[in-house]
Amino acid sequence: QTKVESIAILVPEQGTDYGWNQQGVDSARAAAEAAGVELIPAEGLGYGDIRPTLRELAADGVGLMIAHASGYNTAAPEIAEETGVPVAIVDSPDKLKPGLVADYTLSGHEGAYLAGRLAAKTTDTGTVGIVVSGEPPSWNSHSAAFADGVKAEDDSVKVLYAVIGPAAYSDAAGGKRVTESVIAAGADVIFGQGNGSSFGMIQAVETTPATDGSDVMFIDVIGDKSELDTGHLLSSVMWDMTPVYTAMIEDLEDGTFGTKSYAISIADDSVKLLKTPQIPDATWDELMALRQDIIDGKITVEPVFDAQAVRAKMANVSAD
Amino acid sequence: MEQLLTVAFLTSLLAGAVTAGVPLLLAGLGEQVSEKAGVLNIGIEGMMLVGAYTGFVAAWSTGSFWLGFAAGAAGGMAVALLMALLCVRLGLNQIVVGIALTLGAEGITALLHHVQFSRTYPRLPGVETLPIPFLSEIPVLGRALFDRHPFVYLAVLMVPLLVFVFRRTGLGLHLQAAGDKPAALDAAGVSVVTTRTAAVLFTGAMAGMGGTYMANIGAGLFIPFMTGGAGFIGIVLAMLARGRPGWVLFGALLFGASMALTTALQVGGVNIPTDVIQMVPFAAVMAVLVIFGRRAKLPAALGLPYVRGER
Amino acid sequence: MSATDQTLDTPRSRPPFGLTRLVLTTLAPIVAALLLSALVLALLSVDPVAYYAYVLRRGLTSWLGLQATLTRMAPLLCLAASLIMAFRAGLWNLGIDGQFLLGAVLVGATAQPLSTVLPQAAMLPLCILVAAAAGALWALVPALLKAYEGVNEIITTLMMTFLGISLANVLVKLLFLDPATTVPQTRTLPVADRLPTLPESTISSGLLIGVVAVLAVHFVMTRTAFGMRLRIVGTNPRAAVHAGLSVPALTIAVFCLSGALAGIAGAVEVLGVQGNVRADWNPAYGLAVIPLVFLARFNGVAAIVFVFAFSILSIGGESAARRLGVPHFFTLVVVSILLIALALAEYVDHRRRQRTT
């Protein structure tokens, strides 16, 4: 019934990070174009108070406000209540409110599981590493699922886990330093999650040989950095929120918005592994088979969002 | 854990500590000179950031790390020149100007990066190191300490150099008098303004090169806000060291080491949040202050502009 | 950093509010700064006029923007009060960000549980007390070191801020975690239980707390015996000893009060706006407020004006940047240029009065 004229997406940093922010903005743009509505991107809002921006967008008559950061999911529903303008928030299924608040859980854990399988297939040193620049929920679920994938593929492969620092999102030097240490500890495949800092990780991967002298491979998340690649990008756990955002717009228009949680999943390729030349076709086929098993429910991957749980997992995976 | 303690791993931890420590060392030494001369240089964070940017751009476009450091020094000095003009010549409030310059540097470098690099994120190749004969053969220590880019050796050599300047040269006396009793320096026929300006410019150069090191060697690329408060740690180090460069070196290594420790524990699968380990160096320093409570004595005229003939 | 020009009784710091002087010290530098920033905008091929128009409309002239601006002022004013207290007493408390965060975190931890057992009228004051205590406690270590060991407070307060930021995170992530969400944050205080908003608006009543805090500090420092003692200690400690004042006791008192006010700023932000504290949250307001307080020459009224202007810029700037596709970093540049311009004007004005008085 209600025609949506325009939607807005709010992201904490500039949408030029080949990651969380850029993917959010690009997906929203794609969805908006598909639905023929205007998109108002609000980038670089930081992690502080976004209420003024939300109120202003609401006042400007935006039909939907996508609060694309886990840090925003206290403010956004409050402003939705206040202004009556629907919002979409991440990672809070329990905050659903018909017509007002929808939730979409951004967890590529199924993809991360496949990435883990890929890493275990790829490693020669028998050690793979996870480097993160912070511990937000969706990254935690990636890390946990990745470790599970590795173990499922080859229980003897060791998984190393290192956090650069609390909220070290732009600490590129830290990313390089920590990654170098993880490589020196034996890892020859790095699963890296970090905004600006992930470029430091890539730098380390490109400039540091593995302990066995071979090249180190990098598995990225969310975005596609292949245009920046120099041959070390093994894959990426790609997100595509376009279907989610499209569905939101549709549900808004037929009045079912806020009644269900949205999620990205490998079933509709809104979560998928990036195919790079570095992945042998045989391996790729095996991975696609595994993907089908997940879709068919033969393999189930449980998301783990809590940092402590992830650390605990890592502790005992690397204990043996 | 134990099978982790390989030579390679320990080496890289130690190397990491050095890599993380060098920018702090440069910033701390630079700040120390400003403070000795009586200028509380809060703008050092901005100088590092600008140095990181200019240093990166130069190295990236010329392919020479050395030109990178030169450009970084120049960038830092450009900001320092502003600071000198405003705070030393005109005597504006050093805290206001320092913070303003830091904010400005953050904004400008982020803007430039946005328009220039935000689609390409260019990165530099790895640096070739200069192994020091024999020393670099020592297991662990050797590769971590004595197989680095030559600039690292120069940075460490700044410590004895500054000790020499402070203790043995006219400049050292000028700096100390400028910080403790500028009127005396003036009456002795030496310009306080020139002395302090020189000190601030030197700080700018050091901070700038510290930023360059962080960008070009620490990270291999430039990212907005990448210095993340290193300048402020530099200020703390300089104040704690109270005019003794050796202590800045020690402090810088302490901070670097604690960062490496964070990594070590995690990779070892020890389940402690990074925040806790992050507190270690600061807690250590506070503990020292609490236990010994030694008067962290600063130059008498620190932060005070000098105006001839005013009482 | 000399704490001179503190007495309101001296001609220097009770300026004649002539029109020329107003123009010289405020309008001129602001215009100059805006022109300079306009240059940068032009380089980014953005229409400066449009930009400033948006800043004004979204930060000041539109009701919505004004409400946001006034709400943003609340914590900044409390921090300004904290700094004026300390700076006038000659103590350079640069650790307000740590004191602010710990105040905020403890309120974040206690507010929601308390709201379930206490009426709002009791819960809110109690939370503010908790925050004040937290801030004061965090300022105590530098206070004692300064009072009895003479350890320079700039070092110690900076250190305590670094420590405080990490500690705040640890507390949120390990101790005060809200089990209901996957996001590491404290329990959320329901909107209804937060500081009431001013009638017919979304303005947090924290604004009133902030204004009262600044004016109260200003009054105490200029009109009371306690304030006089603090100013003596701040301006000339030897004279203070000579006059029989207990410098250590006063030092500790000032630090605790200053820390308490910074803590209250945290409470105001959490109770009035955020409702909870997320891990790794650190608005670092101190970096913005410190220069403002210096420019205000530790004068409460002037501080309120500067904080108001700064809030307009930060609220309106975000909006303008978004609408014109300027990266938000640009606001930092404007703030920086503005600070320097104001400082310069202050200097010129000072020189002028030197020559004429």
Added chain:
Amino acid sequence: MTEPILSVRGLTKRYPGVVANDGVDLALMGGEVHVLLGENGAGKSTLIAMLTGLQQPDAGDILVDGTPRVIASPREALRLGIACVYQTIMLSPTLTVAENLALGEPWWSRPDRAKIAAELAAMREDLDIAVDPDALAGDLSLGQQQQVEIARALMRGGRVLILDEATSMLTPAGADELGALIRRLAARGLAIVFISHKLNEALAFGDRVSVLRLGRKVGELTPDHIAAQPKEATMAEIVGLMFGRDRAEAMARTPRPASAEPPILQATGLSLQVPGGVGLKDVSLEVAPGEVLGIAGIDGNGQRELAEVLAGQRVAAGSIRLAGEAIDGLGVGARRRKGLRYLTDDRHHEGTVGPFAVAENFVTKDVGASPFWSAAGLVDKSAIGAHAARMVADFDVRTPSVATPIGRLSGGNMQKVILARELTGEAKVVIYAKPTYGLDVANTEATRARILAAAEAGVATVLISTDLDEILALSDRIAVMSAGRIVGTVPNGPDARAAVADLMVGRVAA
């Protein structure tokens, strides 16, 4: 008649509100000590400031060896051989003597400690300047610091040496030494400018005398003229020039016999350790109401410590009783309320709060007390203003207004403010530390008159001074301090001077 090394013509300097120097002419001859006299604010320091490049004249010329020069900076002055020992010491306290002496060297130079030490040794030989080149300047006594400054002037090849109130902080002995040194330097052909407020020492050390008044040079006494007439006549003439009217010489007081009244202040066995200082060793003293106890001694022998202990700024072993009641436990405030007052000798750094208004400085020791503050602790500015107005009138404080920052006042006027502060209210016992140093004759007289008037009114007085004449002029009894002890107490009288001198130099009197 030889050429002057340095001469000034029509030198004029204006500051907001004052003409500090107004067409001053002066000629400095080699080998001559030129004394510059004038009351506080007469323009002496300003004149010096222009000769040493600290200030620029608004009009007039400075000629060095007959050629006009622009002295843009202290460096320029030094290059021209004009060196100055300022009113305030200009040494960096954290540097050693040798380092301070090397401070003027270019930045690339290597300070040559050995060479400097040798030069100092040489000066010890023929000028009797004795300072340890490796001592921290901050640790030296004022006298020694001045010697270092003079040494620096000589090493810089100074031909004109200016001393601005160099003796105001020295002991009589120290002043005499300095005088002797000055004479020896003059004998070497230096032109010397000597500024002082003490006429007799000025005449003792000087050859030629110029007098400034309100920025104008109102007279010059040639050596021949001075030699021609008796000292007293010269003094009268000078005082006349300085103040525009003839005056009686400084009043003296006829000592009273030890009073029958019981002592109101009794200190017994005061002992205090001061790291690096002499401290106090078993000091006991008694003062009766209306009595003036002078405490003579060379500076730095425990006088400051004694005063601070009595006033309550320091805690020491031993006991202090005020009107029979033990007050050891009480702080400065409580003692003050009981009538015990202390006039510090450091008006600039301890006695006043520079940026505060004159009015506020009258009450900095009574913060919170009525009538200036209400019971609730709220300030009553009108009460403070009224009080200040009264005090300014009573004590003849020369200030633009009671709202002027006291830092802008001259030392003389500052002194009046803190004197007023100590004498108001129920003053029962007042401790004065060097109450008149740096003050011109008029201010000195005014201050002494106040002290005596208070004593006559029954105030028990402890007068600490390094100026023996002052002690002899005002005291009933005189105690001599040395190395933290009171080495002897003598009644004031004809032969007191000799006795005190003996005690000072350690020849214990019979």
